[in-house]
Amino acid sequence: MSAKNIKLLLVQKDNELLGPLEAQLKEISGVDLCAKAFNYEELAAAYKKINPDLILLDLSFDEDNIYSFLSSLESQVASGHLALIALAGSSDMNRIRKAMKSGCADFLMLPVKTEEISNAIKSAYDKNQSILKSSTVTPLSQRVPAGKIITIFSTKGGVGKSTIAVNLAVTLAMFLKDSGRRVALLDGNFQFGDIGFMLNLKPERTIHGLVREMGEPAPLTFELLKSFITTHPSGLDVMLAPSKPQFAEEVTMLHLGYVMECLKKNYDYVVVDTIHHINDTDLTIFDWTSMLFVIATLEVTTIKNLVLTLEILKDLQIPKDKISLILNRAYQKMGVECSTVEEKLMKISCMIPSDGERVVASLNSGNPFVIDLKADIPIVKSFHELAEFVVTDEDRSYFSKMEEVVQPKGNVLDFFKNLIKK
Ligand SMILES: Nc1ncnc2c1ncn2[C@@H]1O[C@H](COP(=O)(O)OP(=O)(O)O)[C@@H](O)[C@H]1O
Numbered sequence: 001m002s003a004k005n006i007k008l009l010l011v012q013k014d015n016e017l018l019g020p021l022e023a024q025l026k027e028i029s030g031v032d033l034c035a036k037a038f039n040y041e042e043l044a045a046a047y048k049k050i051n052p053d054l055i056l057l058d059l060s061f062d063e064d065n066i067y068s069f070l071s072s073l074e075s076q077v078a079s080g081h082l083a084l085i086a087l088a089g090s091s092d093m094n095r096i097r098k099a100m101k102s103g104c105a106d107f108l109m110l111p112v113k114t115e116e117i118s119n120a121i122k123s124a125y126d127k128n129q130s131i132l133k134s135s136t137v138t139p140l141s142q143r144v145p146a147g148k149i150i151t152i153f154s155t156k157g158g159v160g161k162s163t164i165a166v167n168l169a170v171t172l173a174m175f176l177k178d179s180g181r182r183v184a185l186l187d188g189n190f191q192f193g194d195i196g197f198m199l200n201l202k203p204e205r206t207i208h209g210l211v212r213e214m215g216e217p218a219p220l221t222f223e224l225l226k227s228f229i230t231t232h233p234s235g236l237d238v239m240l241a242p243s244k245p246q247f248a249e250e251v252t253m254l255h256l257g258y259v260m261e262c263l264k265k266n267y268d269y270v271v272v273d274t275i276h277h278i279n280d281t282d283l284t285i286f287d288w289t290s291m292l293f294v295i296a297t298l299e300v301t302t303i304k305n306l307v308l309t310l311e312i313l314k315d316l317q318i319p320k321d322k323i324s325l326i327l328n329r330a331y332q333k334m335g336v337e338c339s340t341v342e343e344k345l346m347k348i349s350c351m352i353p354s355d356g357e358r359v360v361a362s363l364n365s366g367n368p369f370v371i372d373l374k375a376d377i378p379i380v381k382s383f384h385e386l387a388e389f390v391v392t393d394e395d396r397s398y399f400s401k402m403e404e405v406v407q408p409k410g411n412v413l414d415f416f417k418n419l420i421k422k
């Protein structure tokens, strides 16, 4: 702890609940409650005036404005200049999830003991002090990872989510291997995850082990996260699913939120495989997602599901520009035209051809088919295009050196659209 008092700003709505807290804060040495804000305008003004070290945030506060305000403070929080602690009288999981996503270092359920709030404030402040200290010795040239979370989703099983997640992640890892970029794959199917089998990796280090090590949900260091990662020979870092279905429930969405936060901070690209229904796990993953790929095949039932999926994603207020459509097994004549899908639903961003022989052989051997760099194979080429689609403009240059070996020339999307039209 430093000699200087910690400047607090209390953002509150529920006076009855937070009244006793104010008295408790006055008892804590080394802490100054500099201001209270009861609405968004007061908050913005008080923040500017006192430049607090820490904001105590009542989660029942004006929800419409608070999260956009907190997102404007993201860099202050990330750089260690400001800490956030969330407070609530009930465990409203949706609000807690959002608060964590906004960078809250801790969450306290009211009423709280004076000692508990004192410890929470001091440890959040001390953590920030060490971030500030270390940042002064970090060379300025050290780049911040792109932190793109790419989620592969569909409300239907068996459409190829895991196949796509694995092969996209391995493609990214292979192309970016010498670039210093970091690529990770998270198996978001905590009960029956397939990623370990598909990549021939033993589930010795899993998210379940990490959660057991964490104990209570709390921000994670990269060192701790890394010790539960398994690295694939392609250079891909994999966070495997629990080794037994019964362990899945120990991975709470609060734990997962901190895992997502740590992955985003430390990796350039994180591909996330999911299951085919929307539960708390998916909602937490969606909160962190930068690009959401919805997978469909040209079957009537899948198309029906796709319509429903897009409606659900709209209800969840996931911005349209984050959502892209991948058409898998595009080589089969299924009676549904891709032009119909595009006219009625949305643009298809990528088509992955059907190649049962190659896909099944790769599944059985635990070797993703994209490791075959002779990219005159259409399904391999489609993954090169998908990977190019997801990377930043800067990283796209790493793909150009591979272009010479890639055939057929031209775009696989057009190639297959033409093929299907015939
Ligand atoms: N493009 C493809 N061509 C041929 N078979 C595929 C293709 N994509 C997926 N498959 C097969 O479809 C099945 C389901 O794939 P999977 O990735 O496990 O789907 P999901 O994760 O959506 O349940 C697997 O047997 C897989 O080999």
Ligand SMILES: [Mg+2]
Pocket: 161, 162, 163, 189, 194, 274
């Ligand atoms: Mg799957």
